[in-house]
Amino acid sequence: MRSLLLQVIAVTSINLKSIAQRRWLSLSTVIAIALVVIVLLAFLAMANGFQRTIAGAGADDVAIVLRAGSQAEINSTVARDQVRLIEDGPGIARGADGKPLISPELYLVVDGLKRSTRTKANLPLRGIGEQGAALRKGIAVTAGRMFNRGSNEVVVGKALLREFEGFDLGSTVSFGATRWTVVGVFDAGGSVFESEIWADLNVVQSLFNRNNFVQTVRARLTGPAALNELKSYSDNDPRLKLDVKSEAAYFAEQASQTSDLIQKLGWPLAIAMALGALAGALNTMYSSVAARATEIATLRAIGFGGFPAFVGTLVESLSLAAIGGLLGAAATYLIFDGITASTLGGNFTQVVFDFKLSPWLIGEGVALALIVGLIGGLFPALRAARLPIVAGLNPT
């Protein structure tokens, strides 16, 4: 047993030392595998970044009330008298003054100019109620101040300011015939709210002629369990019959559509490329076995078994794959991690997000690389183990 182990170690070290003789072919395999991993991880980091931006925005103890079947805030309408009924609903937390902690909101789409492409893009203008900012976690005005209620003032999310033109602090923006002043910039902990423009609900209602209804109502619940009370209250009142969801669940749905799509594009591409790289890896490893045929036969002739030759070739292949995988992960981290992009989200408006790698994703990338290395090494390794001694010692 011990001698077998020593044989394996000896042959493996010969294999690894001989990589230098085939440096260009080996290097091309390493780079091919690295590129596969880069493509996969770039897509996964995109999906993950998008997912975190949206799904991270929702709270468990905030309910969002939408028109039944509307699916997204942009489609929803909730009438004024329905808002009043919700205010009186069960399970809603109240402030020190006894008023319910709710925020009726309007969600309108306005045009902005994307800095990178200089094309028009859909941006959300959200009219929020008095409790609007307080109902969201981690909202902090980082420059300027909050808008004053009743005035044509807006505050803009930090991500929106970075990606779109014309929203600098103090500037005037027009949406159609209406004029607004940007009085503040806010941080929302990297969530989707940073891609929004916020203003006072009543001002938005009157300037956009939407006095009789809002689109959604957000409500602070007394606890996550209170959601069901509010839900059955809405279901049992024929005047309501609205969709009541936790904000966390709502945003999770919103996030999954786009991030699933990105993953569905990324995986097949990466797998196709992995097959291409696999052909390269097989080629490299068969060349390795062919180049060392005499050496393997010599070892066999002096009493080494076939198994060490098998292991040596497999380890060589796996090492190349592991180097490729790690190189790919490192390159993705350096090139893509943290870069900002924006795309249309479920609410038909731009969502600004950062590509975000995670240890789990890196694990998936390296695993794919190792699978390529394993299959790419397996067949050449079998050939190495079965190489007839006589043929190996008589090079043609």
Add this chain to the structure above:
Amino acid sequence: MNDFDLVRKNLFRRKLRAALMIVSILIAFMIFGVLAGFHRAFTVGEDRAAADRLITVNKINFTQPLPMAYFNRVRAVDGVRQVTHANWFGGYYQDPKNFVMSLAIEPATYCDVYRKEFDIPPEQLTAFIRDRSSAVIGESMARKWGWKVGDRVPIASNIFSQRSGGHTWDFTIAGIVKAKVEHVDTNFVLFQYDYFDETRSFGKDTIGWLILQTNAPENNDRVVKTIDSMFANSTAETSTDTEKAFGTAFVAQFGNIALIVFLVVGAAFVTILMIVGNTMALSIRERTREIGVLKTLGFSGGRILRMVLGESILLALLGGLPGLAIAALITIALRASLASIAPAFAVSPDIALQGIALMIALGLITGIIPALNAMRLKIATALGRG
């Protein structure tokens, strides 16, 4: 035995190696074909957009409504041949997940503006105009749900409600629209605006956007200016643009698809360039003695160069052509399920030609260094080596 036989025999002397390289080239060209087809699907609509068609939307954003009165005011503008309007309905069938692209439109003018794209039997169009609560559906929509002319289908809206309560409208299918051109998606339901406007609970007398056709593309600029200045400083200012510009801006909202396609295809090609380039170099090096023999027999340097390049180009074509063919099959298989986002998903002749040019380029690049080395090889060195 002519030179081509020699090239072919050289390529396949190590069958496994040749097969592996062919597979890796095949995959790269398959990725190229599918992604180029995908990119084309996103841009072909823009390229083929009628030059004389303009879109007028609310200046705030195209999701904001316009007053219905604008329809007649734009109709009267000099240089406008035809105007029609549309309103987004946000439709779904039975479950909100079954999205149905549906618009409330004015039948006669809408079908006139899109007469080059839509193919609808005249008697069906007449029936559609006559029955206020009827709808026409696109061919792929009909296929998807198995709907036929005469069926009564309930379409729910995720935005609008009926004045009488509920979110669902029932429509009788009056006709089925076929596409006259490839890039038109027929996954839609069109129904009468008048009926919709009377029955909805809010938003009365507003429309989503106007589509107009000018007398001639040369008049576009003047018509755009006239319309937008006509509504300037009103409560609903407008923004008018060509259909093409509108489409380009909309596609750009999803992100830089062209860049993503370029990077992925680039990564796939760098991979095969390295693998094939190195392998070609290796296999020519292995044949050094033989090349020496060929030269001794009187083969000129140029002939050797051509033979090595011929081998690498043959290899690229043997991998690339089936790769493009597989890509074409993939696009055909996926076309139905991607019809709503990418209706013209296909490996077009343009893409195939680009692909063949890339194959030849790949062959030349991977073959050129080994070929030059082989050409310059001195007989004495060649026969002395190994």
